[in-house]
Amino acid sequence: MRLGSLVSVTSLLLLTSTTLAFKAHDFKTCSQSGFCRRGRALSARAKDAGAAWNSPYTVDASSVSIQEGAVFKAGVKNSLYPEVNFGLEVRIQDDGVIRARIDEVGGLRKRYDEAASWALISEPRISQDIKWSAGRDAIRATYGPKKEIEVVISYQPLKITLYRGGVEQVVVNGQGLLHMEHFRNKPEPPPAATETSSEQSQPTDGEPQVVLEAAPVNHRAWFEGETEDALWEETFGTWTDTKPKGPESLSVDINFPNHGTVYGIPQHATRLALPTTTGDSPHFTDPYRLYNADVFEYLASSPVSLYGSIPLLHAHSADSTVAVFHVVGSETWIDVSHRSEKSTETHWISESGILDLFILPGPTPEAVFRQYASLTGTPVLPAQWSLGYHQCRWNYVSSEDVRSVQKRFDEENIPVDVLWLDIEYSEDHKYFMWNEKTFPDPVEMVNDVAANGRKMVVIVDPHLKRVQNYPAFKQASDLKVLVKPKSGEGEYEGWCWPGSSSWVDFFNPASWDWWKSLFKTTPQVDGSWSWTQSTEDVHIWNDMNEPSVFNGPEITMPKDNVHYGGWEHRDVHNINGMLYSNLTWQAVAARGDVPKRPFVLTRAFFAGSQRFGAMWTGDNLGTWEHMAVGIKMVLSNGVGGLSFAGSDVGGFFGNPEPEMLVRWYQVGAFAPFFRAHAHIDTKRREPYLLDEPYKSIVYSVLRLRYTMLPMWYTAFRETTVTGVPVLRPQYVMFPKDKNGFDIDDQYYIGQFGLLVKPVTEKNKRDASVYLAEDQVYYDYFNHFAYRGAAGGRNVNVPAGLHQVPLLIRGGSIVPTRERPRRASSLMKHDPFTLRVALSNTHTASGDLYLDDGETWSHQSGQFVWRGFTASKKGKVISISSSDLGKKRPGDAVDGVSLTSYDDRNEFAKSLEGVRVERIIVLGVEKKPKSVKVGGKEVEWEYLEGVGAAGRVDGGAATLVVKDPKVEITRDWEIVIA
Missing domain, CATH: 2.60.40.1180 (Golgi alpha-mannosidase II)
Structure with a gap:
């Protein structure tokens, strides 16, 4: 019997508010992640070896070729595995950005290499003005308005260095931590020890002596370690990751010898200038983790991964700003070491994928933003109403509740642009389908809100309740566009708000037009189901799209699940949530006869998500610490290209005292996305419920936001052109x-x-x-x-x-x-x-x-x-x-x-x-x-x-x-x- 048939809504709420609250054992540390453990051990061996350490990766000078003027290609060998081949390609783009790619060539399997196709807006244009100068040990290209930029590719060992004015800016593999674990066959279990008998070895009691054959010397141990570590399988809690492809992690050091401060790699609840994670007195003991996860009640200072991942890092000094963008969609850990006020070392460890690294030469913050925007796009210009005040809670419980909230705002003359509905609007958490008992007249309700110049936002989560009377699930099942379990057959079944659930595989092109059709507000010609109980004044909130799976490892989907093209979930995990909000944005944009700008709020995101709407910082707490760190997180997301960001005003959890709530409204009024939101267990805290003087203060804050809307809208116009963040x-x-x-x-x-x-x-x-x-x-x-x-x-x-x-x-x-x-x-x-x-x-x-x-x-x-x-x-x-x-x-x-x-x-x-x-x-x-x-x-x-x-x-x-x-x-x- 399925768990979903046994657990009531009440017990489900209890489950989420207790077992899913943040606990350290819910999520892995680096020491509990096999590939991160291996990557950090590699770094430790290099440190212990000191000057004796040398990278085994070298460029085959005889294979070097220059194509299209600015494209360098060569073979790369790992001296420890001479039978394994790698290919290096370095391209210089017409805006000066350098792209370096390393992939395994002719291996047993293909590594996942499609992350860039989802993140980039187009294939970058290659410069036509680059000339390479080859030497015996290296090749270099010099360019820029004053020929001040130089890229040097060293052969033995492989190293890529960006110089500006003769000063090192970015060094890749300068510490020799590059390691691309090649595909291999799973070894057979070792044979039992061999026994031999000889007269010479006979003991005096006449019993034959057992002689063990000596093990061969492992010449690779100095680099990879003495023992295999979670290469083919690993467990975490009660879950086992089968790793059918074996080890395929990627490690690389990227250093900034003349930049002492680094920013970016959102999303983490920490300072904007990233603290160190290594050394004798690290601020954090674990690396920063990029692995989209549903982290309830997250800590206000932690390197723990949160809901989104943007593998972009800015390095800054008084002399210049540079950045690196590593386009990888798998789980990634990043150690940051501030060696001095002038130097920073970083070590990137990813579970799968290829090295696809963009080096952004700057030299100013504005130039870096422009260069990144040319790759992943600028934020879309939002609808102006979406810059107003949004009122939300889990949950407004009925049509009449919504009407009464709007009425109170009007009676108190408090401005608001958007009223929101969380998951309880739906029938048994079947999104698109209204609970007829509590929302008997959804279209009339929306029209009543719209009559006062306002919009509604309604939640649509990615999990589909597995019942045949739910059109969204049945159609997805019939189309065979649902994520598959590790066997590659059938449909993956997990647990979320509706109980037994499945998830649409948006990597499958067959899902795209179908998903868009669901949002049509008029009956379909072919008779297929669409959301006719909606209007064009309804916009969408995508939550839980990490994806969140209540009974999955780390509250998400198993890594050995299978997506379109045979790729495992481990390869695409961090991209998954972006595709969901991307397709939802396109669906809302295409539903009307006169196209209008959609508003879609997403919790999970990846590089490029700025093209599809807004994000918020998730399930924060009603504490002063969370109020403060929310500002830093919004700034960090802006560094990552996501300007349209904000934190839940008042905190999602808890009942903030009036002073805190007033201060939080002041924070929210100066964030790009301004929404008040609260958990189902909290007291109602709409502004009109506050006592004086707090109500009048919040009223003045909201009025201030509205007086400044022309400024906000103009600021957004600029960022749609330049990529420079609004904040x-x-x-x-x-x-x-x-x-x-x-x-x-x-x-x-x-x-x-x-x-x-x-x-x-x-x-x-x-x-x-x-x-x-x-x-x-x-x-x-x-x-x-x-x-x-x-x-x-x-x-x-x-x-x-x-x-x-x-x-x-x-x-x-x-x-x-x-x-x-x-x-x-x-x-x-x-x-x-x-x-x-x-x-x-x-x-x-x-x-x-x-x-x-x-x-x-x-x-x-x-x-x-x-x-x-x-x-x-x-x-x-x-x-x-x-x-x-x-x-x-x-x-x-x-x-x-x-x-x-x-x-x-x-x-x-x-x-x-x-x-x-x-x-x-x-x-x-x-x-x-x-x-x-x-x-x-x-x-x-x-x-x-x-x-x-x-x-x-x-x-x-x-x-x-x-x-x-x-x-x-x-x-x-x-x-x-």
Whole structure:
């Protein structure tokens, strides 16, 4: 009898809240993982051997060839296994990125080599300008605008080094830890010991003596170890991994001799600048693990793998930034060793796959982001409503519950854009199918929400309940697109929310069109089932897509399960969740007659997931520590390309006290993705339920988010073009300032110069904010001016419970809409306010991007993109607006060229009459004599202050231009004399 027929929903909830809560024994450490253990042992032997250690991998110089100008190819031999052949290919791309691939050639089996096909947007273009210079021991290529970049491939042993200006940037296999375990046949059990008898060996008692034949000397032991370790099978808890292909792990050291700080390899709950994992006093004793896993109540400081994996690492110094992107989809462990403030060593150990390594030469953070985006794509431009506030919990229990929540928000005049439904909306956790008892009128319910300008997001998890009356399961079973067990036959059966479940194999192309068809909201011509009890105002939340399997090893799918093409789950585990959200995103995008931008939230992700929507940091706890580490995780995900990220406001687990909840709303309001969410066992904590003064404070925070939506949307436009994250860590903004390399509790938003320092400590009523430059910064709310200093300076900023430490960097112009409505869709024709924060030299700039926020019409030129500048000549300050689409045709919007842009497009015409109702100019040192637009005086007010040029902090002089009578879509100039 199946477990699913015995376990009730109540006991299932108990199971998840107890046995699945985070416990160390639920997940492997490196010492419990055979291939990680072998990789770390290899590193230990190399360390013990010191200078005597030498990599056995060498390039066969006689096999070297140069193809297409920039492609180096050669055979590679391992002296320990001369009968095994490897191939090395090094390509130099037209943007200077180096790609190095090593694969086994002519082996017993094929290694998994398709990870890049899922992560990359296209095959990178090869440079046509590279010339290689070959010597006896190495070959090198020199390129770059000033011929400052050099790639050297050394032959004996194999080593790949990137230089810039003669200085080592990245060294691959410099420590000799490269090891690609080749495929082999499983050895037969050793024969029993041989007995021999001779007269010479007869003992005095006449009994024959047993003589054991001497074992052959193992010449490979110095490199691989004395004994085989979990090569063909290993156990963890009650599970056995059969490893039918035997050992196939890949180890490689990647070092940064002149970069002392590294960032990236999300997702981990830890500091942004990654602490060391080796040496005499490591911060962590285990390597960072990349293995997508459902980690309940994860620790707030740990190298334990979480829900997503992006094998991208930035290495940074005051001189340059470089990065490496290792495109491998299997479980990977990464040791980080900071040998000094100037040097970092890393050791990557993956269970399967080929070496497919991209070396991104930088030399700046912006260049690295651009180079990575050229490989995996930039974030997609989200629907504007998705940048508003999202209200969620597990679970709103009925249609009437949803309506009552919306009603309370409206009664309290609290803005919200999206209401969410967790798993209990569905009938027996059969997703797409509503529980008719509690949600008898789903379409009417959604329409009621949409009537107030809002959307709904509904969860669709990847596990399909194994019953024949569930169309999604039956169709998938009939199509034979479900993941198979290790036998390769039938359907894998595991345990998740519905009980007995199976999982769609999205690596199988036959699943793709079928999955998209499920989301159609109209009856299908062929009569196949689709989600007709839905509307285009419903968007999707993909949870549990690591995949989470309650009765599986490490709460996930067995590694010896079989996917399309015969690949084992171990080969594709970290990619699996991305394909699920990718196909869901495509399905939502294709369901209507007029294509609209989908919103899909995913928990599991891989490199390239930024192309398909948003992510959140999973099942966090309602603690101050989790609030703080959530900021660092969002910043780290941004480094990994995933800008549209956030943490559950309030924490998923627990009942935060009012002060904590207020602070968490302040954190969420300055995250790209802003959602409150809570566990089914928590108390209701919607904002309107708070007592005063907490309710009013949260209300003001939400209103602030909505006033700043134009800024957020414009910041997202930029990242869709450049790949630079929406939230920018200190090292990105000031890459040469060593004082900022470890700062991860404050950050900047886009190009707007907004510096945020959220408060994440109890009873804290001020904040120390680091200013990295000799520039003025203004308090966003009271316009107090803080002076930075060359070499950096900390300033103390008031942070009462009602205050968010938020500063505007001098030289910035921030567009807002100061009339927040109950939903962002109702603000489309509201007027704008511009905050002009003058720099030390009385200059400033900023921009504003607008489109319909929902369709793809912006890709055909239906948008407004304005640039604002402020400058001073003599005693006159000029503030002007111009059309950036017209002036900068070489730029792009959402990756689409503006060369055919028409500044009087239909969308622009729809905004005719939308005006700038106020301009606030910070740092005007003297009271003007006049403020004119088009030669006509306009109404203005001047507020005295110390001024931007003052030598001490103090209130900034502020000029408020009231209703300058200028339209947002027109060119104009304001002259302050």
